[in-house]
Amino acid sequence: MPADANPDGDIFGGWIMSQMDIASGNFAAQQAKGRVVTVAVDAMTFHKPIYIGDDVSCYCTISRNGKTSITIHVEVWVQRHHSETVLKVTEGRFTFVAIDDSGKSRVI
Numbered sequence: 001m002p003a004d005a006n007p008d009g010d011i012f013g014g015w016i017m018s019q020m021d022i023a024s025g026n027f028a029a030q031q032a033k034g035r036v037v038t039v040a041v042d043a044m045t046f047h048k049p050i051y052i053g054d055d056v057s058c059y060c061t062i063s064r065n066g067k068t069s070i071t072i073h074v075e076v077w078v079q080r081h082h083s084e085t086v087l088k089v090t091e092g093r094f095t096f097v098a099i100d101d102s103g104k105s106r107v108i
Contacts (some may be wrong), residue, residue, distance in 0.1 A: 070095070
């Protein structure tokens, strides 16, 4: 949406990073079968801009499984507005720790 973009119509990197955190957090929680918290953004690469009106999709895979943590690789792809063009625009690695009801780390 326009409020998420700069004057040139490029979507802010912080907005897409938050979408990636949401997507990878949901994916990590499914894998951990419970609550997780973000502990690190280990890498982030912006390959191409995202424009107002693009359809944005986040795809997640497991990069690493630890005892209490899980690292998720996230790719962001867009379909350009009013176009058949589909491009990978961003990717990153997010690390999460599984926690219990008390907020303490737990084994996955």
